[in-house]
Amino acid sequence: MLTQGAGGNTSVKCDGELWVKASGAWMRDAEERSIFVPVRLDVLVEAVARADEPALDALMRASVTSDGLRPSIEAxxxxxxxxxxVVxxxxxxxxxxAVLADGEARFRGAVDEIGVSGCVIPYIKPGLSLALxxxxxxxxSGAADILLLQNHGVVVAAESMREAYDLLCAMERTLDFPVRMQFEQSSMNADDGPVAPGFERDGAHAAIARDVELCAALAAAPLTPDQVVFLxxxxxxxxxxxxxxxxxxxxxxxxxxxxALFYxxxxxxxxxxxxxxxxxxQCEALVEIARRLPRDCAVVGLETDAARALGAWEAEQFRRAADAARA
Ligand SMILES: [Zn+2]
Known part of the structure; x- marks a missing residue:
């Protein structure tokens, strides 16, 4: 519920370096293998302040570790x-x-309830554009404790990782969209036809596809960058x-x-x-989102141009290649 696959990233600033999760690494592997990469913080801050994409790329390349870890797109x-x-x-x-038409109001209510500062960022391509x-x-207006990234996710920040983690959990608990649809994995209709070679049935997504309203909402547009990149x-x-x-x-x-999915x-x-x-x-994450979408509120997906820009981006192609190579 907090992280799926290689999605999301955490960092700590320490002794002039930003220790940030490696691109394509899975957070759940953190205790088994090295997944963090140190990046010179002053050089990074300087490159971002100048909006200097070539300098940023050069720093990212220079920061690749001897075992091939590359800093996250979101460094x-x-x-x-x-x-x-920062989480x-x-x-x-x-x-x-972040995908509901009334999401901003819900977010502000949650932030007030928790008693921290929050800011809503309309969708913008991850990486340098989002950082700027x-x-x-x-x-x-000063740095907020929680940022809601429209059509993307959330950022929480604090002086310790423990506080940041607690804040993330508080946000999730406060928003708390109840599960509205239980899925029976074996409940595929008999009349959905034979399975063609190269495809398999998906019971959870079948339940979504059979719900006319949900099916239309999910088929209209991808909801997040990771859905574009991985599905x-x-x-x-x-x-x-x-x-x-x-x-x-x-x-x-x-x-x-x-x-990846066919309805x-x-x-x-x-x-x-x-x-x-x-x-x-990502298939499972989409199910967790879909089964909690409130009925009384419109879902707003990514615009076509935004989705296209992600597919062609080298940094995202790297994440896909890392996924394919994962043992
Ligand atoms: Zn993200």
Missing amino acids: AMHAVMPQRA HAHAINSTIC EIARLNAE GGAPCVVRPDETLEAAARRAFAESGVAP LPGKGAFRRANLTAGEAA
Whole structure:
């Protein structure tokens, strides 16, 4: 519920360095292997202040460790937060808040209840653009304790990692979207057709696809960058006269990306067979979001151009390659 696959990242500023999670590394591996990379904080802050993308890229390359760990895409965002400990997560309740039309009001209510300062950041491409926007807002109104990143997730910051973690948990507890739909993994309809080679049934997503309202909301647009990066965008809606293979070919021709999920509205859902661990984690995260979406509120997805920009970005291609290579 707090982190899925390689998504999210944490950092601590210590002795002039930003120790930040490596791109593509999984937070859950932190106690088994090295997943953090030190980056020179003064050089990083300077590159961001000048909005100097080449200098930032050079610093990221220079920071790659001997075992190939590369600093997170979000290192710049961590650097512009003045607090010592920063946690960025795609935590489920916060992410739901970040995709609802009335999410900003819900977020402000939660922040008031917890008694901390909060700021809502409209969707902006992760990386330097997001860092610059946060730096601008910090200069304008002071650094907030919690940032809601629209169509993305949440950032919490404090002077210790313990406080930051507690704050993240408080935010999740306070937002607390109840589960509205229990999924039976074995409840696929019999009339959803045979499984084509290269695909498998997905019971949880089938329940979403059979709910007309939810199906429409999820198929309209991807909700977050990680859904674009790992699932190839919104679930592909299979037309009544179309086979799964034909739908996959059509989706690829339209967007250049092979989607991971296929919905047959009112009937069922399939996923590409042999998903990587990262792709499967994102499939599950989407279920956790969908089953909690409130009925009385519109869902706002990513705009087409924003989603396209992510697919072509080298930093995101690196995350996909790291996922494919993960043992
Ligand atoms: Zn993120």
